[in-house]
Amino acid sequence: MKRIYIAIVAILVASFSACKKDAYLTDDGLHQAEVNMSTYDYLASHPKHMFDTLLQVIDHFGLKDEINNAKTFWVPSDYSISRAFKMKKALFLEDDENGTYTFADFLTATSVDSVRAYFYGDGQHSLTSANTTYTTMNNNTPVTGFAFNKQKQPQGQWSYQDVYYLYYIKVRGEPDQTAPDGSVRVDRNDQADVRVLCQTTGIKTASGTVLNVLSNQHVFISDFNETGDNGPFIEDLPNGIRFTYSVAFKAASAYTGGSVVASSAWIADAFGLEADDIPGLMGSSIVFYAIEPGDILNGNSTANAPGHWFDANGNVVTWGTTARLFSEYNASTFTFNIGQYPDRSAMGDTYTIKQALVYTNRSNEKIRAEFVFNIKIN
Structure with a gap:
């Protein structure tokens, strides 16, 4: 890319x-x-x-x-x-x-x-x-x-x-x-x-x-510019928390899209940590994943790390012929930068991509913060 x-x-x-x-x-x-x-x-x-x-x-x-x-x-x-x-x-x-x-x-x-x-x-x-x-x-x-x-x-x-x-x-x-x-x-x-x-x-x-x-x-x-109500809808999970966002942007001949700022306070509450400690734990006790269909965790970054390219079905792919969307995470600002492969989508297309932060605490329990992005091309 x-x-x-x-x-x-x-x-x-x-x-x-x-x-x-x-x-x-x-x-x-x-x-x-x-x-x-x-x-x-x-x-x-x-x-x-x-x-x-x-x-x-x-x-x-x-x-x-x-x-x-x-x-x-x-x-x-x-x-x-x-x-x-x-x-x-x-x-x-x-x-x-x-x-x-x-x-x-x-x-x-x-x-x-x-x-x-x-x-x-x-x-x-x-x-x-x-x-x-x-x-x-x-x-x-x-x-x-x-x-x-x-x-x-x-x-x-x-x-x-x-x-x-x-x-x-x-x-x-x-x-x-x-x-x-x-x-x-x-x-x-x-x-x-x-x-x-x-x-x-x-x-x-x-x-x-x-x-x-x-x-x-x-x-x-x-x-x-105002982008409409993009959430999040928040759900408690047995082992963490899930944020669901609606994201919309126009089809384009460029790597354009939008961004989502996740709530550091809620993530910290779920992990039992202080918010300012979370970025420093990335790559050690906190690991960034894509969630592929079938609830499969994929920790291999294929976009700017940590981040992934996804195909139309939400599977992780590399930049190339099957790529549709990317989502890249900025750990210091809790921001997801989401965009498209140029000229690959059309008005009315919809996609769902998922990513997660997984924290392994001192009791060796794995706690998830899941992020679901329902994306509409308009």
Whole structure:
């Protein structure tokens, strides 16, 4: 499968004692936390040109002064915008295979208020100001329902300090409940909120803006669109818990799909663990499986690990002629990224794929957290 995932690096100044006092680690090396440039000029001067396409969007809508005057800018990278453009182009070509879809067409179809959802004038928000509970924000546009919080990460071998990542959140329905560590619990009658990891946080520009750069895996604007009620429906099992989700996305000539954020709190309750301990146990006492027809567990990853390609019947296959869907699990965020093999499905197709986390506790009991995805192509 020709898909690239960009490594996400969170920054915490105190965690890197070998760095200079005024420097911090980002995905592209060492930078100063405070820069003597305006917000627009700083983005334009990035040595890796990670924001050139973003600035095209800013220029198209005449938003240069607004981003310079913003107190906080949750910055989508060019990777995020490219993902959105490719998705829109693929959907357009599904309807008109001989047509052309340019970036100018993409800009024309984009709402200026949806772009304004990324910057705020109500305060300087960053990892240092975040709580584990949600902090809501208001940017005085019709696009509302955004918040941010920090979530504690499992302790790694490289640090014994508490490490938190910053998340930019689109609330869907009622806000998800947060545990003391910042992990979320989704009510069974509600949708999971969309949580976007920040790969860099706390850059302060001369024009007074705090910049938090979003994960390259974020899909510009599209991640925040309403997707309908996708569950989960939750059932207790004799040896664990089962989550059933309804997922829908359009047939496309690209590896597009959707994502599902599982409830770390409920998984932790089923396993009898703390939520922040679970990612660190992956691959040892917690093993990730596909559940094939006949309740057969398959622990061999055939997509980006841990993850699987599935055929039309829910069997695990490799990338190739029989592959229909993939589901890949991000252990640190409890997120399943689900997508399709290009040009392999059509409107109206339905599939069911299943995966599981299986925890072997100290009493040698095996406890399952099962995830069932009922997928409809529309």
